Amino acid sequence: MLIRRLLPSDAAAYQAMRLAALRDSPSAFASSYEEECDTPQATIEARLATDSGRCQFGAFDGTELAGIVGVGRDQARKGRHKAYIRAMYVAPALRAKGTGRQLCAAALAFAAAMEGVRQVTLSVTAGNNAAVDLYLSMGFKICGQEPDSLLVDGVFYDDIQMVRIL
Numbered sequence: 001m002l003i004r005r006l007l008p009s010d011a012a013a014y015q016a017m018r019l020a021a022l023r024d025s026p027s028a029f030a031s032s033y034e035e036e037c038d039t040p041q042a043t044i045e046a047r048l049a050t051d052s053g054r055c056q057f058g059a060f061d062g063t064e065l066a067g068i069v070g071v072g073r074d075q076a077r078k079g080r081h082k083a084y085i086r087a088m089y090v091a092p093a094l095r096a097k098g099t100g101r102q103l104c105a106a107a108l109a110f111a112a113a114m115e116g117v118r119q120v121t122l123s124v125t126a127g128n129n130a131a132v133d134l135y136l137s138m139g140f141k142i143c144g145q146e147p148d149s150l151l152v153d154g155v156f157y158d159d160i161q162m163v164r165i166l
Contacts, residue, residue, distance in 0.1 A: 001059055001061060001066075001094075001098070001099060001102060002059070002060040002076065003057055003058070003059050003060075003102045003103060003105075003106045004057065004058060004060070005021065005050075005055055005056070005057055005058075005110075006048050006056040006057065006058045006068070006075075007043035007048055007050075008011065008046075008048045008049055010048060010058060010065070010123055011041050011044040011045040011048055012041065012044075012133045013058075013065040014044060014048065014056060014058065014068065015036075015041065015044050016035065016063065016065075017058075017065050017066075017067075017068050017089065017091075018068065018087070018089075019033060019036065019037060020089075021068070021087070021089035022036060024089075024092070025089065026152050026153070027123050027125050027150060027152045027155075027157045028089070028124075028128065028131075029087060030033075030150065034068070038161065045080060050122040054070060054071065055070070055071050055107075055110055056068060056069070056070050056071075056073030057069050057070075057071070057103055057106045057107060057110070059090065059094070059103050061094060061101045061103060066090065066091045066093075066094045066099060067088075067089060067090035067091060067094060067099045067100065067103050068088070068089050068103070069085060069086075069087065069089075069103040069104065069106070069107050070085070070086040070087045070088075071083060071084065071085050071086070071107040071111050072086070072109075073108050073111070073114055073117060073118075080116055080117075081116055081118045081119065082117070082118070082119055082120070082121055083111035083114055083117045083119070083121075084120065084121050084122060085104070085107045085120060085121075085122040086109070086122070088100065088103060088104065088107075088122075088131070090103070092118070095130070096130070100131075100134050101134060101138070104134065104135070104138050105138070107120075108120060108138065108164070108166075111166070112166050117166060118165065118166055119163055119164065119165050119166060120140075120164045120166065121161070121162065121163050122135065122140065122161075122162050123146075123149070123159040123160065123161050123162070124159065124160050124162065125150070125157050125159060125160070126145065126156070126157065126158035126159065126160050127157075127158075130161060131134075132162075135162050138163040138164070139164045140160070140162040140163065141162060141163055141164070142162055143158065143161050143162060143163045144160075144161040144162055145158055145160050145161065146158060146159045146161065
């Protein structure tokens with residue numbers, strides 16, 4: 001498994017994976033397939049640019065993109081000591097095989113290299129026990145829970161807030 005930063009040239013593969021994630025696990029993401037399906041490739045390429053202020057990592061099984069994770073930092077002056085991990089997704093065929101752990105490790109290493117970053121935050125849908133267990137095993141601690149954080153097809157989902165001090 002190769003884990004590397006995604007580049008603008010990966011935009012088509014990234015968008016296909018992102019849309020698959022939104023369809024496969026709609027309660028795991030704040031965004032929806034309908035909101036993102038018509039995003040122009042140029043917009044995706046700009047998001048993947050190295051100067052975009054955030055980073056997307058991809059897990060490659062051979063030449064196929066099999067997982068993604070985003071990492072960035074709070075841009076507000078009072079919050080620049082915080083990085084965040086967002087939108088992690090691993091294709092169903094590669095779950096429980098260490099891909100998520102490798103993606104999370106790459107995101108944490110990237111966050112730790114950001115000047116002044118002291119902690120990394122994330123949120124995960126309550127009930128996604130595999131993801132919660134992964135994050136706990138990577139040193140994250142549960143620091144809160146937001147009730148009814150997402151409404152998907154008439155069903156409310158809570159979000160668990162997690163933090164890891166670097």
